[in-house]
Amino acid sequence: MRRLHPSMYTDGSFEDSVRGRSMRTSIASRRAAHRPFTLFHLAVLAGALSLLLPGAAAAEDVVIGWAGPEQQPHARALKQGVELAIAEANERGLTVQGRRLSFKLLAYNDSGNPNVAPFAARSLVAGKAVAVIGHYTTETTIAGAQVYAETGVPELAVFAPSPRLTQLGYKNVFQLIGNIADATAYMATAVAQMDGGKRVAVAYNGSIMGATVADAVDREMQKHGTALAGRVSISARTSDFNAVLKMLDGGKADILYFAGIQEQALALSQRLRGANLTVQLMLSGGAFNPHFYANAGGYGEGTLLMAHNRPESQQPGFPRFEKAYVARFHAPVMPYVANAYDATGMVIEAIRRGGSVEPATISATLHAMSYDGVTGRIAFDADGRLENPSYTLYEVSQKKWKVVRSFP
Numbered sequence: 113m114r115r116l117h118p119s120m121y122t123d124g125s126f127e128d129s130v131r132g133r134s135m136r137t138s139i140a141s142r143r144a145a146h147r148p149f150t151l152f153h154l155a156v157l158a159g160a161l162s163l164l165l166p167g168a169a170a171a172e173d174v175v176i177g178w179a180g181p182e183q184q185p186h187a188r189a190l191k192q193g194v195e196l197a198i199a200e201a202n203e204r205g206l207t208v209q210g211r212r213l214s215f216k217l218l219a220y221n222d223s224g225n226p227n228v229a230p231f232a233a234r235s236l237v238a239g240k241a242v243a244v245i246g247h248y249t250t251e252t253t254i255a256g257a258q259v260y261a262e263t264g265v266p267e268l269a270v271f272a273p274s275p276r277l278t279q280l281g282y283k284n285v286f287q288l289i290g291n292i293a294d295a296t297a298y299m300a301t302a303v304a305q306m307d308g309g310k311r312v313a314v315a316y317n318g319s320i321m322g323a324t325v326a327d328a329v330d331r332e333m334q335k336h337g338t339a340l341a342g343r344v345s346i347s348a349r350t351s352d353f354n355a356v357l358k359m360l361d362g363g364k365a366d367i368l369y370f371a372g373i374q375e376q377a378l379a380l381s382q383r384l385r386g387a388n389l390t391v392q393l394m395l396s397g398g399a400f401n402p403h404f405y406a407n408a409g410g411y412g413e414g415t416l417l418m419a420h421n422r423p424e425s426q427q428p429g430f431p432r433f434e435k436a437y438v439a440r441f442h443a444p445v446m447p448y449v450a451n452a453y454d455a456t457g458m459v460i461e462a463i464r465r466g467g468s469v470e471p472a473t474i475s476a477t478l479h480a481m482s483y484d485g486v487t488g489r490i491a492f493d494a495d496g497r498l499e500n501p502s503y504t505l506y507e508v509s510q511k512k513w514k515v516v517r518s519f520p
Contacts, residue, residue, distance in 0.1 A: 171212045171213060171214035172211050172212065172213055172214065172469075173214050173215075173216050174213050174214065174215050174216065174242055174463070174469050175215075175216050175217075175218045175239055175240045175241045175242060176194065176198060176215055176216070176217055176218070176241060176242065176243055176244075176245065176456060176459060176460075177217075177218050177219070177220070177236035177239065177241030177243065177244035177245070177246070177265075178190075178191050178194050178217060178218070178219045178220070178244065178245045178246050179219070179220045179221075179222050179229070179232045179233065179236060179244060179246035179247045179248075179252070179256065180221070180222060180224070180246050180247055180248035180252075181221065181222065181223050181224035181248055182219075182221040182223075183221075183223070184224065184248065185402065185446075186374075186402070186446055186448075187224075187248045189443070189445075189446045189449050190245075190246075190248070190270060190271065190448065190449055190451075190452040191217075191219060191452070192437070192440075192441050192443075192449065193437070193449040193450065193451075193452035193453035193456070194217060194245050194452050194453070194455075194456045195217055195440075196436060196437055196440055196441075196453055197452075197453045197454075197456035197457045197460070198215045198216070198217055198456060198460075199440070200436070201215050201456075201457070201460045202214060202215055206460065206463070206464055208463060208464065208467055208468070208469070209467055209468075213463070213469070215460065218236060218239045218241055220232040220235050220236055222246075222247055222248075222252055222256075224248055224249055224252060225252065226249075226251040226252050226254075226255040227255075228252075229247055229251075229252040229253075229255035229256040230255055230256060230258070230259050232247070232256060233255075233256035233259035233260055234259055236265075237259060237260070237263050237265055241265060242265065242266075242459075242463070242469050242470070242471050242474060243265060243266040243267075243268065243459040243471065243474055244256075244260060244265060244266070244267050244268070245268050245270060245452055245455050245456055245459075246267070246268075246269070246270075247269070247272070248271055248272075249271075249272065249319070249321070250272040250273075250274040250276070250277065250319070250320055250321040250324075251319065251320055251321075253267070253269045253272040253277060254272075254274075254276060254277055254280070254320075257277065257280055257282055257285055258280075258282075260282075260284055260285070261280075261282040261284055261285070263471065264284055264471045264472045264475060265284060265471045266284045266285075266286065266459065266471060266474050266475045266478060267282075267284060267285050267286070268286045268288055268455040268458070268459065269285070269286065269287050269288060269289075270288045270289065270448055270451040270452045270455050271289070271398070271448055271451075272287070272321075273287065273289050273290060273291055273292045273295065273321075273397070273420065274291075274292060274320065274321050274324050275291050275292065275293055275324070276320070276324065277496075278291070278495040278496045278497045279495070281495075282496070283475060283479070283496070284471070284475040284496075285496045286455075286478060286492050286496040286498075287492075287496060287497055287498050288451045288452075288454065288455050288487075288490065288498060289397075289420040289421070289448070289451060289498060289501065290420055290498055290501025290502070290503060291497055291498070291501065292321075292324055292325055292328055292396075293328050294501055294503070295328075295396070295397065295418055295420070295503055296325065296328035296329050296331075296332045297328075297332050298418065298503050298505070298519040298520075299329070299332070299369070299394070299418045299505075300329065300332035300333050300335065300336055301336075301519075302418075302505050302516070302517070303333070303336075303367060303394075304336040304338070308366070309338070310366040310367050310392075311338070311341040311364065311365045311366045311367070312329070312333055312338065312340060312341060312365060312366070312367045312368075312369055312394075313340060313341040313342035313343065313344075313359055313360060313364065313365035313367070313368050313369070313391075314326045314329050314330070314340055314342070314343045314344075314368075314369045314370075314371070315343075315344050315345075315346060315355075315356045315359070315368060315369070315370050315371075315372075315380075316344075316345055316346075316370070316371035316372065317345070317346060317347065317348035317371065317372040317373075317376065318345055318346065318347050318348055319348050321371070321398075322345070322348070322371045322372060323345070325371035325396055326343060326345075326371060329369055329371075330343070341364045341365040342359040342360070342364055342365060343359075344356055344359045348372065348373075348376065350376075351376070351379050353379075353380055353383045356368070356380065356383075357383070357384075357387055357389070360389055360391055363390075365391055366391065366392060367391065367392045367393075367394050367416075368384070368391045368392070368393050368394065369394045369395075369396075370393065370394070370395055370396070370399065371396045372396070372398070372399060373398045373399060374398065374399050374400055374401055374402075377395050377399035378399075378401065378409070378410055378411065380393070381393055381410070381411050381412055381415060382410070384412075385412050392414055392415075392416065393411075393412070393414075393415045393416070394415075394416040394417070394418070395415065395416065395417040395418070396417075396418060397417070397418060397419040397420050397447075397503075399417060400417065400419065400446070400447045402444075402446055403444055404446065404447050404513060405424060405444065405445065405447075405513075406444065406512075407511055407512055407513075408508040408511050408512055408513055411508050412508065413508055413509065413510075413511075414507065414508060414509075415507065415508040416505060416506065416507050416516070417505070417506045417507075417513065418503055418504075418505050418506075419447060419503065419504050419505075419506060420447075420448070420451075420501065420502075420503055421447075421448075421450070421451070421487050421488070421502055421503070421504065422487075422488065422502045422504055422518050423504050423515050423518065425515075426518070427450070427486055427487060427488065429485070429486040430450065430486055433445075433450055433453060433486045437449065437453075450485075450486040450487050451487055453485075453486060454483070454485030454486055454487050454490060457483070457485060458478065458481075458483045458485065458490060459474060459478070461481070461483055462474045462477040462478050462481060463477075465477055465481060478492065479492055479494070479496075488502065500520075502518060502519065502520070503518065503519045504516075504517075504518045504519070505517055505518075505519070
């Protein structure tokens with residue numbers, strides 16, 4: 113390109129040419145300066161600001177574990193209680209030491225098998241669970257406890273009331289329901305206050321929990337000066353109750369206390385009515401029917417049940433919890449689901465109070481704290497037992513469970 117030199121412009125047009133180009137450049141610059149931001153520009157600016165703002169960093173995942181038999185409807189309901197507490201915590205938001213936390217659920221199906229439970233526990237620990245809600249049965253909860261103790265991960269049991277659990281000496285094990293020794297003591301008191309000096313016989317399934325309950329009932333009745341009218345063990349999977357009927361033959365007992373879960377308890381109730389026995393059936397807390405809060409689910413009139421917790425009518429937080437649960441899962445609330453919800457909420461609160469997601473710190477904080485949950489005030493003694501547990505005695509009347517009295 114041929115370059116122009118000022119000497120070629122003898123009429124002063126060179127200066128005019130330069131001024132023209134400068135004016136055009138200035139006008140273009142002003143137009144660019146006043147051009148509005150596009151969405152692209154805004155996105156770029158937002159991205160740049162997010163790198164500068166410490167509170168806008170990505171949330172840190174915190175894993176809470178759950179273990180139980182997925183095929184069992186009640187176990188699945190307990191898991192849903194955990195899910196609800198986690199969802200609500202994430203909606204509220206929690207920041208610990210400048211880190212925004214996002215809680216995640218890691219679930220493992222242990223099939224209710226004590227031989228599978230240790231593998232489930234190791235998987236949850238390997239998955240970085242900072243606490244575990246579970247397991248479901250006493251046997252599986254105890255089987256997993258050693259694994260959690262080795263790593264310091266808190267284990268919160270919501271459906272395992274055996275005293276053996278807190279007698280293991282582990283400082284990371286917690287029971288969210290009362291010890292069975294307390295439940296049987298209240299049961300024996302209730303029986304002793306009935307008219308006519310009731311004679312009690314005991315039947316239980318072959319589980320550790322069943323034998324523990326039977327032993328406790330025997331001790332408590334002796335404290336009231338009454339020996340058992342009979343005692344028999346049956347398989348946890350049987351529907352053959354001939355051994356129970358034989359024990360009751362001849363009217364040896366006024367009350368049959370059965371320590372077993374709902375499916376077997378309901379079958380026994382029907383068999384007793386079919387045999388035209390007048391014995392009154394009394395059940396442990398695991399024998400509730402799925403629609404417990406609505407109806408008796410096939411249990412006969414006069415059937416008694418000693419359950420953990422106060423009745424839902426005496427739990428101020430229950431209506432809000434029930435509404436949230438039904439809206440999320442489109443199913444009625446089963447007993448002890450609120451305990452699983454409370455256990456999860458207490459872990460999350462322990463993280464907030466302790467300012468750490470380290471399992472050892474969470475365990476120490478759980479021991480030191482008191483928590484107001486749906487089921488009431490929750491605090492633990494040095495062994496992880498629930499302090500001041502409550503119980504309720506129910507009786508079937510007009511096909512519904514009616515409150516007889518609460519303890520203490």
